[in-house]
Amino acid sequence: MNITTIILAAGKGTRMRSELPKILHKIADKPLLRHVYDMSHHLDNNHIKIVVGHGAELVIETLKDLNVSWIEQKQQLGTGHAVQQVSDQITDDDTVLILYGDVPLLKLATVKQLLANVGQQSLALLTVDLKDPTGYGRIVRNTEGQVIKIVEEKDSTAAEKSIQEVNTGIMALQGRKLKKWLNQLGNNNAQGEYYLTDVIEMAVADGFTVATNQPETVDEVLGVNNRIQLSHLERVYQQEQANRLMELGVTLKDPLRFDLRGSIESLGQDIICDINVILEGKISIGNHVNIGANTHIKNSVIGDHVEILANCVIEDAVIGQGSRIGPYARLRPESVLAEEVHIGNFVEIKKSSVGKGSKINHLSYVGDTSVGSRVNIGAGTITCNYDGVNKFRTVIEDGAFIGSDTQLVAPVTIGKNATIGAGSTITKDSPENQLTLSRSKQISLAGWQRPVKKEKS
Ligand code: UD1
Numbered sequence: 115m116n117i118t119t120i121i122l123a124a125g126k127g128t129r130m131r132s133e134l135p136k137i138l139h140k141i142a143d144k145p146l147l148r149h150v151y152d153m154s155h156h157l158d159n160n161h162i163k164i165v166v167g168h169g170a171e172l173v174i175e176t177l178k179d180l181n182v183s184w185i186e187q188k189q190q191l192g193t194g195h196a197v198q199q200v201s202d203q204i205t206d207d208d209t210v211l212i213l214y215g216d217v218p219l220l221k222l223a224t225v226k227q228l229l230a231n232v233g234q235q236s237l238a239l240l241t242v243d244l245k246d247p248t249g250y251g252r253i254v255r256n257t258e259g260q261v262i263k264i265v266e267e268k269d270s271t272a273a274e275k276s277i278q279e280v281n282t283g284i285m286a287l288q289g290r291k292l293k294k295w296l297n298q299l300g301n302n303n304a305q306g307e308y309y310l311t312d313v314i315e316m317a318v319a320d321g322f323t324v325a326t327n328q329p330e331t332v333d334e335v336l337g338v339n340n341r342i343q344l345s346h347l348e349r350v351y352q353q354e355q356a357n358r359l360m361e362l363g364v365t366l367k368d369p370l371r372f373d374l375r376g377s378i379e380s381l382g383q384d385i386i387c388d389i390n391v392i393l394e395g396k397i398s399i400g401n402h403v404n405i406g407a408n409t410h411i412k413n414s415v416i417g418d419h420v421e422i423l424a425n426c427v428i429e430d431a432v433i434g435q436g437s438r439i440g441p442y443a444r445l446r447p448e449s450v451l452a453e454e455v456h457i458g459n460f461v462e463i464k465k466s467s468v469g470k471g472s473k474i475n476h477l478s479y480v481g482d483t484s485v486g487s488r489v490n491i492g493a494g495t496i497t498c499n500y501d502g503v504n505k506f507r508t509v510i511e512d513g514a515f516i517g518s519d520t521q522l523v524a525p526v527t528i529g530k531n532a533t534i535g536a537g538s539t540i541t542k543d544s545p546e547n548q549l550t551l552s553r554s555k556q557i558s559l560a561g562w563q564r565p566v567k568k569e570k571s
């Protein structure tokens with residue numbers, strides 16, 4: 115079966131009160147429209163066509179990597195009119211699937227069930243029962259229970275308004291028939307719009323039956339019209355992710371205070387996340403890893419037995435097995451830590467490698483540096499890597515000991531097992547095995563007296 119998926123995404127989204135087109139607003143840091151695309155992308159032999167209107171240029175620019183055809187609907191004259199824009203691109207023998215760019219959490223399983231309901235003489239419609247159906251198109255059935263039409267709220271009678279089964283808008287049908295029915299659409303209704311929903315009545319008139327199925331949860335078919343609905347679906351999505359991770363063996367101290375904004379590439383067992391952990395981008399985590407409260411990790415690889423204490427920010431980093439990070443540590447892009455490295459509080463690492471067993475425990479900045487193994491970097495050490503124009507590298511060889519409050523002015527190399535005295539400003543290479551220090555001599559003034567406060571006259 116060949117599929118043409120048409121995603122409607124031309125609407126303005128007035129109630130978002132935003133400069134951004136609605137479908138570019140994000141759930142889990144991913145545009146709503148991309149959620150819909152990613153789901154439908156999993157269908158085989160599928161050609162995806164997206165109807166855009168408001169902010170079309172920005173939408174296409176933002177999502178230019180999608181493998182789709184973009185179709186512009188210049189004026190938004192209704193859902194039927196939107197699908198009409200694609201009419202000449204629909205192959206007769208294709209099954210056409212209609213989706214919406216602002217309905218982000220629809221599941222593949224639900225769509226597959228819908229597609230299975232399309233037959234020679236039947237079209238498939240996804241419906242849902244709502245306690246409060248206000249605003250939705252109602253599914254009207256005859257006394258035998260067969261669907262005969264959809265009536266929009268604004269065109270409905272009092273009796274029809276009491277129907278709780280509503281149209282999700284999501285449907286699937288033969289391309290040949292859809293094109294025929296689209297040609298017959300009019301706009302003689304309360305809103306003066308071309309309603310896609312009128313296709314149902316036409317199908318029934320042509321002897322078709324309407325096969326309906328329902329999603330597992332209502333949330334799957336909810337659209338985003340305002341920021342309250344956006345936040346609701348964000349929480350639904352996050353709860354799903356949390357449940358998935360817990361099923362895979364991750365302990366979340368509070369699944370309501372955990373956020374995944376990306377994808378888990380690989381996941382070990384016995385990972386424990388304290389509250390307010392945010393995992394973003396592509397993340398790999400080994401076995402027996404503890405992640406402390408309020409920690410934000412982005413695009414990083416974390417080895418086995420790593421302990422990350424509270425309040426760390428980690429981006430584009432690799433953390434080797436058995437390392438301990440934080441609390442309050444910041445690993446910036448291209449930080450590569452070998453095994454058993456200790457990075458302590460208020461330490462910032464950038465574009466640096468740190469060898470096995472090295473320790474940078476307090477209040478330091480290490481940037482553009484290669485740190486060997488078994489190196490100890492004392493509190494308050496700063497690599498001065500930037501002269502205001504160029505960046506330079508620092509090399510600290512194996513076993514070196516850097517005394518506290520030291521500035522290493524790059525480019526500079528600290529030799530193997532070298533010791534740097536505390537408080538030094540190191541501007542030249544320091545030889546292996548020696549003590550190097552740059553420090554003014556300490557003096558004491560024997561006759562010195564503290565000043566005394568002057569009497570007020
Ligand atoms: C539509 C359905 C209604 C259903 C409801 C579910 C019709 C006539 N009605 O109503 O039965 O219960 O969805 O949410 O189809 N769009 C375009 N171009 C347009 C008009 C709309 O791309 O010219 C897009 C919008 O961006 C939106 C979607 O289609 O994503 C639905 O449009 P909307 O105007 O919200 O339809 P409803 O009136 O809610």
Ligand code: CA
Pocket residue numbers: 337
């Ligand atoms: Ca709507």
